[in-house]
Amino acid sequence: xxxxxxxxxxxxxxxxxxxxxxxxxxxxxxxxxxxxxxxxxxxxxxxxxxxxxxxxxxxxxxxxxxxxxxxxxxxxxxxxxxxxxxxxxxxxxxxxxxxxxxxxxxxxxxxxxxxxxxxxxxxxxxxxxxxxxxxxxxxxxxxxxxxxxxxxxxxxxxxxxxxxxxxxxxxxxxxxxxxxxxxxxxxxxxxxxxxxxxxxxxxxxxxxxxxxxxxxxxxxxxxxxxxxxxxxxxxxxxxxxxxx
Amino acid sequence: xxxxxxxxxxxxxxxxxxxxxxxxxxxxxxxxxxxxxxxxxxxxxxxxxxxxxxxxxxxxxxxxxxxxxxxxxxxxxxxxxxxxxxxxxxxxxxxxxxxxxxxxxxxxxxxxxxxxxxxxxxxxxxxxxxxxxxxxxxxxxxxxxxxxxxxxxxxxxxxxxxxxxxxxxxxxxxxxxxxxxxxxxxxxxxxxxxxxxxxxxxxxxxxxxxxxxxxxxxxxxxxxxxxxxxxxxxxxxxxxxxxxxxxxxxxxxxxxxxxxxxxxxxxxxxxxxxxxxxxxxxxxxxxxxxxxxxxxxxxxxxxxxxxxxxxxxxxxxxxxxxxxxxxxxxxxxxxxxxxxxxxxxxxxxxxxxxxxxxxxxxxxxxxxxxxxxxxxxxxx
Numbered sequence: 084x085x086x087x088x089x090x091x092x093x094x095x096x097x098x099x100x101x102x103x104x105x106x107x108x109x110x111x112x113x114x115x116x117x118x119x120x121x122x123x124x125x126x127x128x129x130x131x132x133x134x135x136x137x138x139x140x141x142x143x144x145x146x147x148x149x150x151x152x153x154x155x156x157x158x159x160x161x162x163x164x165x166x167x168x169x170x171x172x173x174x175x176x177x178x179x180x181x182x183x184x185x186x187x188x189x190x191x192x193x194x195x196x197x198x199x200x201x202x203x204x205x206x207x208x209x210x211x212x213x214x215x216x217x218x219x220x221x222x223x224x225x226x227x228x229x230x231x232x233x234x235x236x237x238x239x240x241x242x243x244x245x246x247x248x249x250x251x252x253x254x255x256x257x258x259x260x261x262x263x264x265x266x267x268x269x270x271x272x273x274x275x276x277x278x279x280x281x282x283x284x285x286x287x288x289x290x291x292x293x294x295x296x297x298x299x300x301x302x303x304x305x306x307x308x309x310x311x312x313x314x315x316x317x318x319x320x321x322x323x324x325x326x327x
Numbered sequence: 328x329x330x331x332x333x334x335x336x337x338x339x340x341x342x343x344x345x346x347x348x349x350x351x352x353x354x355x356x357x358x359x360x361x362x363x364x365x366x367x368x369x370x371x372x373x374x375x376x377x378x379x380x381x382x383x384x385x386x387x388x389x390x391x392x393x394x395x396x397x398x399x400x401x402x403x404x405x406x407x408x409x410x411x412x413x414x415x416x417x418x419x420x421x422x423x424x425x426x427x428x429x430x431x432x433x434x435x436x437x438x439x440x441x442x443x444x445x446x447x448x449x450x451x452x453x454x455x456x457x458x459x460x461x462x463x464x465x466x467x468x469x470x471x472x473x474x475x476x477x478x479x480x481x482x483x484x485x486x487x488x489x490x491x492x493x494x495x496x497x498x499x500x501x502x503x504x505x506x507x508x509x510x511x512x513x514x515x516x517x518x519x520x521x522x523x524x525x526x527x528x529x530x531x532x533x534x535x536x537x538x539x540x541x542x543x544x545x546x547x548x549x550x551x552x553x554x555x556x557x558x559x560x561x562x563x564x565x566x567x568x569x570x571x572x573x574x575x576x577x578x579x580x581x582x583x584x585x586x587x588x589x590x591x592x593x594x595x596x597x598x599x600x601x602x603x604x605x606x607x608x609x610x611x612x613x614x615x616x617x618x619x620x621x622x623x624x625x626x627x628x629x630x631x632x633x634x635x636x637x638x639x640x641x642x643x644x645x646x647x648x649x650x651x652x653x654x655x656x657x658x659x660x661x662x663x664x665x666x667x668x669x670x671x672x673x674x675x676x677x678x679x680x681x682x683x684x685x686x687x688x689x690x691x692x693x694x695x696x697x698x699x700x701x702x703x704x705x706x707x
Contacts, residue, residue: 092516095596096624134564141564219588
């Protein structure tokens with residue numbers, strides 16, 4: 084499968100980290116997610132959970148059901164196994180965003196900082212498919228890459244105490260969406276009315292690692308309200324582009 | 328009749344918990360579950376439940392609860408002075424409560440978090456496979472929140488629910504948590520990020536539990552830990568018990584509600600049997616660290632699993648033949664027995680988590696009997 088060498092790092096007696104790389108790059112990350120899929124398929128008795136990240140995989144296990152040595156050899160076997168060709172479908176999830184106005188109070192600052200117009204910022208931010216490297220920090224929160232370089236903007240000097248759920252922001256070279264209302268220091272440039280995480284849904288998280296996100300600028304406040312009402316009732320149908 | 332728990336007073340922070348929510352960390356959902364998992368599992372096994380049934384986790388100042396039908400309960404973890412109808416009640420054993428009995432708590436005598444187990448387990452819906460509460464995102468338990476005044480909780484009774492009388496295995500006392508906590512750790516995963524003396528600082532210093540401590544993690548105050556490059560690493564998974572060292576150099580021990588991933592360096596991981604000890608510590612108490620190997624940590628986990636298994640079966644835990652304690656005199660080994668002739672082995676030395684036990688015993692050699700005291704110092 085991945086013929087990258089796997090390095091195990093200790094994580095106590097009920098977990099272990101399988102490290103495939105220590106940089107942020109799509110190829111290393113794809114190998115992490117391939118390993119996750121391979122482990123899921125095997126249904127190894129004693130594995131409790133998997134936590135994939137940029138370049139590594141944390142494995143929670145029960146040593147009463149599988150020994151750490153047996154676990155390590157199973158993981159190495161799977162990592163060295165035949166290459167899986169199924170994962171060449173690219174899923175791009177469309178996230179409708181209302182840029183600027185009350186929903187994007189920092190967009191003017193981002194534009195000035197980049198020596199661009201607000202319209203140029205919107206076009207640039209919404210022009211690419213952002214790869215979702217991993218989820219973490221909060222339920223449904225995606226770690227996206229890579230923000231177009233001109234849009235990189237430092238965090239707010241003074242973080243806000245209250246950033247509404249669905250807010251789309253920029254912090255240095257990262258961009259992302261806040262799944263829930265929380266304090267934060269990101270430059271807020273817009274907002275999506277979709278709920279990134281909802282326990283009522285069969286699959287609570289809207290986004291998954293390995294997918295891509297495309298921000299779709301909305302035409303106006305009416306469209307925002309229309310979609311928000313559907314999303315709140317869990318009636319909005321997400322648009323997903325699948326490309327081979 | 329299904330017993331109901333009527334919440335007369337909720338206590339400061341009482342939540343429904345089980346062993347935690349697994350399978351969803353990859354979408355950023357924390358495991359949650361009991362902060363002291365061993366105490367929760369014991370609470371369940373003592374009333375005949377599966378060890379993953381839902382219990383109430385009670386913090387510092389406990390609730391006042393009326394039971395609307397006869398039922399069996401158990402109270403484990405911290406000693407928060409539980410009483411039933413005003414009378415002090417036993418912990419770490421199953422207790423029969425009568426219809427309309429009232430359970431309440433008062434002084435915090437030892438430890439911080441107590442667990443109320445009830446035959447059948449607390450009945451709340453499964454959310455993503457678990458009944459644990461994750462308050463920050465309003466997930467699970469009773470509506471995603473702590474229990475409140477006037478709430479009514481029901482219990483999952485089925486025809487299979489059995490009322491049992493159980494206690495800790497013979498020779499095991501109620502755990503005591505104390506005020507000074509020696510926490511065993513496994514060094515890693517980010518050993519490269521720390522200066523050589525950093526591990527020595529961690530192992531050689533006395534830390535104090537800060538008030539900034541909760542189910543997410545415990546912050547410690549004391550000698551700062553130095554980094555080689557800086558406190559940031561590529562975000563990776565957070566194991567339970569991970570000891571993060573952020574920019575200020577002060578250790579933070581991650582517990583049940585920890586974020587699934589983190590970008591701060593992690594110097595070590597608390598071993599699984601000691602995570603509960605951290606969760607039973609109170610701000611102002613001390614923490615010191617001791618390094619152990621993964622093998623030693625797994626051995627300790629096995630001992631703990633044996634105690635839990637013995638609760639269910641009611642069996643005594645006795646050691647194997649080579650587990651016996653012997654005294655060697657002039658090259659000859661004599662087996663040590665207690666006053667009533669019971670052989671003393673390393674595993675029934677009589678303490679669950681207490682530190683030592685003195686046995687008055689005799690050894691008879693060639694017709695002469697010698698009296699002496701044996702102080703069995705458990706490894707715990």
